[in-house]
Amino acid sequence: MSNSSKKNNNKFDFKKRKENTVNSLFEVEYFLGNLKNIFNGIKLYEILKK
Numbered sequence: 001m002s003n004s005s006k007k008n009n010n011k012f013d014f015k016k017r018k019e020n021t022v023n024s025l026f027e028v029e030y031f032l033g034n035l036k037n038i039f040n041g042i043k044l045y046e047i048l049k050k
Helices: 002-009 014-049
Strands: none
Touching: none
16 A cells, blocks of 8 residues: 555656746746846946946
8 A cells, every 4th residue: 555655656747847847947037037137237337337
């Protein structure tokens, strides 16, 4: 009994794994987009500062 329940816990859930991966990619894309905007703001500040 415990052997079969152990086997089910190790089953690979592709749908859940895919959803988590897609969400992580969206978070990374959002972070990089924000980072790009921050760098553009810093460049603009440097230009206007002169």
